[in-house]
Every structure is written in C-alpha cells, then in structure tokens.
Amino acid sequence: MEKEDLKIVNRGLEDEMELSGYRLCRWKLVLVGLGGLCTGGFLFLLLYWMPEWCVKATCTRSAVRDAEVALLQSTVCMKPQLNFLGSLTPHIMGKYIFLSFFVLQKRYFTLHSTKYFWNDTIQNFEVLKGLEDLSMTCSSVHSKHSAGLNKNQQEYRRCFFGLNEIDVKVPSLFKLLIKEVLNPFYIFQLFSVILWCTDEYYYYAMAIVIMSVISIATSLYTIKKQYVMLHDMVAAHSTVRVTVCRGENETEEALSTDLVPGDVIVIPSNGTIMPCDAVLICGTCIVNESMLTGESVPVTKTDLPNPQQDKKGGHGDAIYSTEEHKRHTLFCGTNVIQTRYYTGEMVKAVVVQTGFSTAKGQLIRSILYPKPTDFKLYRDAYLFLLCLVAVASVVFVYSLEPVKEIIVKSLDIITITVPPALPAAMTAGIVYAQRRLRKVGIFSISPQRINICGQLNLVCFDKTGTLTEDGLDMWGIQRVEDGRFHHSEEKADDKSLFTTKFVSCMATCHSLTKIEGQLSGDPLDLKMFEATGWILVEATEEETAHHDRIELTYVKPPNQLLPPSVISPEQDMASYMIGIVRQFSFSSALQRMSVVVRQIGERRMDAYLKGAPEVVASLCKKETVPEDFAEVLEDYTKQGFRVIALAHRRLESKLTFHKVQNINRDQIEKNMDFLGLIIMQNKLKTETPGVLEDLRHANIRTVMVTGDNMLTAISVARDCGMIQPQDRVIIADALPPKDGQTAKINWHYADKPSKHLNKPTKLEVSQYHFAMSGKSFSVIIEHFQDLLQKLVLHGTVFARMAPDQKTQLVETLESVDYFVGMCGDGANDCGALKRAHAGISLSELEASVASPFTSTTPSITCVPNLIREGRAALITSFCVFKFMALYSIIQCLSVALLYSIGSNLGDFQFLFIDLAIILLIVFTMSLNSAWKELVAQRPPSGLVSGPLLFSVLTQIFICLGFQIMAFLLIQNLDWYSKIMNDVNTTLFFVSSFQYLIVAIVFSKGKPFRQPSYKNWPFVLSALILIVFLFFIMFFPIAEIDQFLEVRLFRIDLFGTKCLSWLCCRQKKVPKARYMHLAQELSVDPDWPPKPKSTTEAKPTPHLDDCSYQIEAIS
Secondary structure, eight states, X not given: OTTTTOEEESTTSTTOEEEEEEEEOHHHHHHHHHHHHHTXXXXXXXXXXXXXXXXXXXXXXXXXXXXSEEEEEESSSOBGGGTBOOOOOEEEOOEEEEOSSOEEEEOEEEXXXXXXXXXXXXXXXEEOOBGXXXXXXXXXXXXXXXXXXXXHHHHHHHHHHOOSOOOOXXXXXXXXXXXXXXXXXXXXXXXXXXXXXXXTOHHHHHHHHHHHHHHHHHHHHHHHHHHHHHHHHHHTXXXXXXXXXXXXXXXXXXXXXXXXXXOEEEOOTXXXXXXXXXXXXXXXXXXXXXXXXXXXXXXXXXXXXXXXXXXXXXXXXXXXXXXXXXXXXXXTTOEXXXXXXXXXXXXXXXXXXXXXXXXXXXXXXXXXXXXXXXXXXXXXXXXXXXXXXXHHHHTTTTOOSOHHHHHHHHHHHHHHHSOTTHHHXXXXXXXXXXXXXXXXXXXXXXXXXXXXXXXXXXXXXXXXXXIBOSSOEEEEEEEEETTEEOOOBSOSOOTTXXXXXXXXXXXXXXXXXXXXXXXXXXXXXXXXXXHHTOEEEEOOHHHHHHSTTOOSEEEEOOGGXXXXXXXXXXXXXXXTOEEEEEEEEEETTTTEEEEEEEETTOSSOEEEEEEOHHHHHHTBOGGGSOTTHHHHHHHHHHTTEEEEEEEEEEOOTTOOHHHHHHOOHHHHSSSXXXXXXXXXXXXXXXXXXXXXXXHHHTTOEEEEEOSSOHHHHHHHHHHHTSSOTTOEEEEEEEEOOBTTBOOEEEEEESSOOOGGGOSOSOOOGGGEEEEEEHHHHHHHHHHOHXXXXXXXXXXXXXXXXXXXXXXXXXXXXXXXXXXEEEEEOXXXXXXXXXXXXXXXXXXXXSOOTTSSEEESSOXXXXXXXXXXXXXXXXXXXXXXXXXXXXXXXXXXXXXXXXXXXXXXXXXXHHHIIIIIIIIHHHHHXXXXXXXXXXXXOOOOSSSOOHHHHHXXXXXXXXXXXXXXXXXXXXXXXXXXXXXXXXXXXXXXXXHHHHHHHHHHHHOOOTTTXXXXXXXXXXXXXXXXXXXXXXXXXXSOOXXXXXXXXXXXXXXXXXXXXXHHHHHHXXXXXXXXXXXXXXXXXXXXXXXXXXXXXXXXXXXXXXXTOOOEEEEEOO
C-alpha cells in the first residue's frame, strides 16, 4: 500500500517531492504522551527534531485523498544507496473555504508559502500559480480575459490564490527563542550544565550558561534583523492603489492586495511599482527591471500580439508563457517608468500571477527557504564528532569502578568531547572571509558558499560586459546594393547616405526611449543610433490623446544633413521624418529585433530588421544576399569584431495601422532585402588577460559562454589568452535529423593550423579546444548524449547560447564532477548564476537576488579574489576543526588519567582552558587572510582524507605519549604527594602547553593563507599565554595558584611529513568523472575527431541508447 499510494508533487522541478498520507491514531498519541512524560520530555524533543519519526509514531498510513497529515520527502536530495531522507515536514490537511454565496470544501496544505490543492481529476495535490495553469493562447488572452472580472468571480478566485501580497512574517522574539533553544546543540549544553552542577563545577557551568545566553542573544538579534530587513524591502511597495476594469467601460479604485489572476488593471501614465505579474494587452511601457536581473538599462514592453485579429487567422497563435513572452509581461517589483498609448485608449494589463507565485515572490521564497548546501566538509564534520564521542566513551570501559560511576564519568567525558564553542569556531573563518570580501566590493547572500568557492576548478564567463567592455565602438559599415557588397565605410552620418534604407534602418530599428530628455536603452542601440546623427522625438501625452493613428515615436535627420532648400519649409522637412509604428523587441532566443515604420506623407509602411548576420540572411531573399557573404562575415569575426546585419521590406498597402498592431512578427520578418553589415568593435577589458592567466596557472579551467557569433567569440578567446596561440580549435557543427537522415556532427578547424602543427600526429590533450553554437549544443544533448561529456571536457567556446542553454551547460559540467563558477553581467545569465556552485554577478547593485555573489566593480578580478578567500576560509575551517578535535581529545585524555586515580581537573582549570586558551586561540587563528596568489594545488574538500587523518592521529599519539609519560614520571618522584594533587597540576600544565603547540602546528599558512607570523593577534595571544604559563610554573603566586588549584617544547614535523608522503605517494585512481574521461581519452586513438570527418548517430529502437560512429569523408 505504501508504494501504491505514493504521490509525486512538483514533478520534474527542482523542488520535486514524494508525498505520503497518514491519519492520526489515538492510541499511538497516548503512548507517545506517556513516553514523553516518562523520559522527562526527551521523547518530545526527539520527535521534534525528527519529523518523519513523529509522523510514524503518532499516525497510521492511509490513502493520500483521505489523509489528515502529509509527509513530504524531497526526491532531489535523496540518495537511495545511503537511505538518505530530505527535509520532512508534517502538515495538517482538510480545510473549508467559506464564500458569501455557498460553502466550498477543498483540501489543501501550505508548504513554504505555497498552497497545494487536492485535484480529484489527477488524484494528486497541485499548485495553482495563475492564468498560466489554463494553457491559454495569446488570442484567448485578448478575447476571454481583456474585459476583467466581476465581484463574484474575484471573490471565488481569492479563495484559491489568497491576498496579493508577499507576506514576510517577522516571528516574535518568543517564537525565535523557543526555536533556537530547542536546537540539539543547546539541549546538549543544558544537559552538560546539569551534569557539571552535580559534580559541583558551578563556576564552569555558570560560564558556559553565560556564553550560551550571549550566543543565543546574538543569533536572535541577527535572525530578527534579517527578517525585518527582508520584510521592509518587500513591504515598501507591496500595497499600492490600482485602477481595476470591471467590464467594458467600468473601472474602480482598489488596493493591490485585492488583485487576483484574471483582473485587468490600468497602468498609470506616470509609472508605478508593479504589484503583480501582468501581461500587456494594450499600450507600451518603459520598465526598469534591475530588481530582477541586475541590469539597470530600461526595457520596452509591448502589448501581447493578437493573432486572431489578423486576416490569416490564428496562424502563429502560441500558448502564453511568462518566460516565452517576457517582452510583453510586466513583472512584480519592477518599476514602470512611463507608458505610451494611442487613440485615447488606456494602457491595460491582465494579472497573470499574484503573491508568492510572481517573479518577485519566487525570489523572496528562495531567500526565505534556501536549498541546503550539501558540502562534504560539513558531512565529514558530523561523522568525525560521532567518532570522537565513541572514542571518548570507550576510554572509560577499562575502569574497574561501579557501573554507576562508569555511566556518570562516561557522560561527563562526552560533554567534554563536544566543545561549547564549536559552532561559532567553525563559522569564524567564513565570517572573516565575508568581511574581507565586502572590503573589495563583493557581497554575498549565501555565506556558506564561500567555502565551496575554495573548491572551484572551472569558471564560465559571459563575453560582452564581462570579458570585454560593455560599450561597443562603431568601426564602420558595409552596405549591400544589387546583391553586392560596397567597400567598407567609416561613417554613417554622411550627407550622401541619409536617404538610404541602410541609414533609415539604423535610425529606427532600436528600443531607445527618452527619459527626462535623455536617450536611454541598450548600449548597442545607443551607439548605432548616435552614429547616424539623427534625432529621436517622442509624442507627448496630449498629442497621443487628441490624434487618431499618430505614431508614438519618430526620428528625423539633423538640419545639417538636409539639402539647403529643405531646411526652411516645414512640409518638406516632414517628408524626411520616419514614424515608428510597431516594435518587435530583441529576443535572445530569436537573436533579432524588428520595427514597422511609416515615412510621413506615405501610405505604405516599411519593415526594418537587425540581428545576428546568419539569422538575418536566412530571412532575406537569396538574390539580395551577396555570394561572398560568408567569407566577408568570417573575415570580420576572425578579427574579433561584433557584426550586426540589417534588412528591409516594403509592406503591402493593405496593412493598416491597426492591423500592424496585432500582426505576428513571423509575418513581418520574411522575404526581406539584405541591406548590409554594421561592424562594431568590442574591446577587451584591460584586466581580463591577466586574470585568465592567473586562473590558467592555478589549473582552473576557463570557458566562454556567450550569445555572440562563434568566430568572434573564438577570436576574443585567443586575444584574452583563454585559447593559447598554438592551440587548435575544433568546431563541432551538429545538424538535426532531416529528410530521413540521422543527426550528424561535422568537425572542422576554426582557422588554418600553424605550420609546425601540420604533422598528422594525434593532438596532445592540452592542444585542442572544442567550440560549438547553441543550436549544435541542443542537437548534441538530444542525439549524442554519449558524446556530450567528452565534448564539455575540452569545450572552451559556446556561442549563440540562449539563457536556458547556459543553465544546461552548467548542469552538464557539474555532472562530470566539476566545481563550477559562473561570472556574468546578470542580464541573460540569471539561471546559470543560480545553478552554478558559485554565481558571481557583475552588477552595480549591492545585493542581487539573482546570484549568490555580487561584485560592485564590473571587473572579473572578483573571481580570483573570491576563489582565494574561499580557499582561505576552507583551510581555516579545517584548521579550526582539527584544533577543536585535538582540544577535546587532549582534555579527554587528561580527565581519563585523573579519573584513574580518583581525581579530576578543577572548576577554574576548566574555565581557564576554555575561555583564556581555547576561545582566544580559535578566534585569532581564523584571522589569517588569503594568500596573495592562486596556486595550482587545491585544498581538500573533506575531513576524511589520508594526510589529514594521519596528521590528527599522530598528534593524538604524541599528546597521549607525553601525558602518560608525565603522569607516570610524577608518581615516581620522591616528593610526589597524592594529597597535594601533584598529578592534577602536572597534567594541567602539560595539557595547556599541548593546546598551544597544537594550535601553532595546525595554523596552516601558505599556499592558501598568509603565514601565521603575519597574523599578529594570534602570535600575540599565543606568546602571552606561553609566557603566563611559564611564569606561574616557575614563579608561583599564591593567589593564582589557589585560583587555578595548582601546586607549588617545538614538535618536529619532519617525520610526520615524510611518513605522510610515503603513505600517499602512490598514484591514486581519480574520483571525479572528468578525470576518468581525461584518462580514457588520452589513450583513445580516435579522439579528438579528425578534421573533415563526420559523426553520425546510429538509428536505434531505444530512445535512451544514443550511439555514434565516425566516418572519414574523402
């Protein structure tokens, strides 16, 4: 029954979960209650910490549809071989919704601010997100949802979607306190304090209580502050007044919290902060989306196309999606700067999603409920602690004392084994690293990832704005007439060119707008428009309201370009003005944008297109594209130029102004006339080559992921040093199945190889790089899965990559065990930045919610800085953990030896060791800053490694040896007195020196941290403590001796290092998949594929079985 009634919710998403149903059982509840009373509440605590046990202990299994309690288990985090369980939370279900006109019974539960409703049709729980659930077409948005909702419809929908608010509830201090105090660590501390009080260690117990109170207070203050900051950030614009349409011509004022999906709202002309996700159905908006993308360039949003109004029917009538139609969607939290409309109509939008289902809501959810970081260090740390507890417990088995004494002393030693300051000590390195990163302009919303940055061995870079300057410089133009290229021309603002279609295209095909009198928009558009010298004029609000069919924006040439006879008469001047009737915004997926324009005084309209040269050429008539188009384009791209192609089409006279407003872009962007090329120069940032060289010397792979042309990207990769001059680049050109033929990959060199590489020998592993386009990448993912991992092993340039393909690439690299970093400008890289182990956004915003790390300086120098600090923080965590482990073992040994003679350390001795030595040392040894340069060696990722364990074990045996030697030696001396507690005094001094020696030994410096002697707080603390201990040992002071209850060497690591080297010198079998692949491919005679060869996919009956064969073409 358990397997039969197991439901999967959020199938295929990153938060996919298994759901099983339970019903409360009375007799089980009674037994648990009795058990909790008998164990003094400990059973209740255990069930609180283990929700799965709680559900199984108090409930019986039932069908999900009849369940009262739901048990949810994450499938993403599951590891069946380890029987690992994800986050499990019980939820009571079965709730009623009351409406004014009838009672609706609907079963649901809430998890992470999301409601899951029971659906009888699919017999499972599902999330209702908004209008997208209806899978509505673009035409149905206009026909069925443009009128708005009446009051009853709105109230009904509000029952399911709730209020339109992103409610970040700030928990009360009492709730936070209870949650913090019930943490297993503090419960353990409480148990320890009670045990120490029974042994009359009152002062030590009091000190630990004070430390715990301070720790809890600090934690509560930090958590409360974070909640308040997040609440204030969300609440600042969460409630605004909106105008809602109720029917054809009826509107009413309402609060934004009352909005539900399906409502139609009016966007005010003076702008607003969007309170929800909504799709534009009428008008145009200029929007600042920096809150979502980190990109502060305003974006033009146009109304959703309505294919039904076109004469050709519903051709191209696509299903509406916020992702596919984001150029028509206004997202929650973004700032609408201004709106435009025509013929007196209002700018309207249909509400698509509300509350936590919106884009902003999803980002807030990701902050409130972050995915747990599964890092080997933390898993090993818990395992290591359990081992220490086990060792400590075994130590006392030898004792011949009564069972009661053994139990009490064993419990005492377990409390010693887990140090009170361990959690704070483990995070100290991360806190200090975060503080140092903030000083160099790098901010983090996920500090735990700093340690993971220390493991990065591959970094993906976006090109434009990341490796190269954000702005482009105009290099020249190359026009086409009669299917032939003209000679290249340097300027486009020449008097002889201003009447050409080429310059008209440059002046109109853009998304620029005027904000407070200043031109604003995409930097490429800005450079292109400025090169023409033309002037942009936008219609005023009065003009749009009083004139029918007036163009929203028009451009005109400056007076100095006009013939002298034209400058005076206004009617002749108007004949050169071009009005922009409709914009089809630039799409990363389509790699193009287009506009429909009309020259003043003419009836027929024109269409202009610009975009990637290959895309534009494919949409043009063949006879208008020059025969040498490919050669000319290749020549420019090899030199590293950014090339944009332009095209034109004269539209039919039957296309009226209103028809154009609803036509599909596919019907405009076809049968174009090729106009020519714009050549723009994208200069490398000055720091780029140096940073990439540092990463290369540190054995950190660098990969370019860009939306630019393939050959341009390869040229930039060579210029910046990502590809060395002598290395070859093999382009993988994958073609999908066509006309009954299987998918295939054509291999060829990007450029002619150098003379010294012409020998027909097998390429060395380090001498070749793969390059491919986004289209090829998609084909390889679909048809050549067995080749994919081999290709990404040496894939260096990935061009024409769409945003979702960048994310797929990061996932593929992680699948072969790379620790992947991603550095981008935050505009089209959001998915990849989130997916990578360490995403770094180069944005001016101090805290970008799209990326774990944000650099305020738009330079890739932040990448080595972050890796260096990550390595330093990781090594600090290792050093601190090893020191704390040795501290526990040393104290455990001392107490064990003293127990054997019926003694123990004194109250103030424990206090002095924990406060004066351990706390002081552990927080100062974490202050070592990062080493000044990256080295090829990488720090280990886990505690369970040969050299590290050998280091710890040898120190344990050395400390044990010296303590036993001192313990036996003191008892053989003539003046030894058991009554005077000589053994206690001896072991106190020996162990105190051992703590300091171990701290010095484990305080590792180069090659990841600065040497310890440069960490003056640590050196000063250690010196003061050593001097103090020597002083009270050789010059007894009665008051100090009485307080500490006492009466009156440097370790040679050469042998340890030699043994470690001898034990670990044998060649290891690589663990990471990419290392396995590299070993296999180094002896494969058929890899890399030879130039002028083709790899074909073998047709197989099984879809999952993707195989290939390589054939040489003569």
